[in-house]
């Protein structure tokens with residue numbers, strides 16, 4: 001992804017929270033363990049070890065890579081189902097081709113986001129294009145699972161292709177932070193992604209040595225996952241580095257600081273908690289065990305959709 005900093009662009013500035021704003025403390029910092037997903041691509045489990053009640057309305061987040069693949073190594077997922085939530089894929093480096101059984105699909109690359117509502121059920125695949133499998137290359141992205149409220153778990157599937165050019169670029173008032181607002185609202189500005197419940201998802205780059213404060217809705221939870229670099233988070237300026245997740249306590253502002261030499265690159269996300277029971281099994285997230293049994297049965301009976309005959313397939317060199 002091209003290097004862009006707030007002070008190289010003339011951007012709309014986010015108003016700094018007023019003197020009465022309470023900067024949220026950091027409640028916990030956890031380090032994401034490494035694992036593998038799909039057909040074997042390396043991930044970090046960003047939310048591992050954190051109670052769902054603190055993540056709500058989010059369920060799961062993987063950082064894909066960052067990895068420099070040799071020729072022949074890039075891989076993604078094969079066709080698989082989902083029901084009851086939304087999957088969000090944000091690509092910083094590398095490319096995924098995406099296709100689903102509901103007619104959605106596209107190319108996700110260079111800062112683009114694919115926001116897929118599985119709702120009542122869908123099958124999909126995310127796989128690197130043949131050319132990239134053959135060449136190898138850098139691969140870095142985020143996959144986020146956003147829960148749906150009980151009343152909307154069975155909505156019709158929806159596909160939002162949010163190109164990098166559609167993302168709302170903003171800067172902090174002092175120019176020290178660049179904000180790519182992907183979905184929801186931040187300081188009265190709105191990102192392109194439509195959500196079923198109030199949610200804000202942003203990728204924030206804090207310049208080296210900068211200290212910035214962003215407004216944050218008091219009714220939302222607040223999470224920050226460090227993609228690269230190092231710095232500090234929260235009112236107490238807690239040190240964090242790449243691969244760490246901070247869960248913030250209550251307040252109405254978020255303080256972020258970039259380390260003197262590297263700066264800080266973070267995913268910042270939050271939303272109004274659903275506070276509903278979560279029953280999860282593999283790719284299905286419902287409210288009750290009976291609904292999970294139904295989901296498995298519906299999938300096995302082909303009621304979540306069928307793989308198109310001429311659909312994408314993983315490319316094996």
Ligand code: MN
Pocket residue numbers: 080082087124
């Ligand atoms: Mn999936």
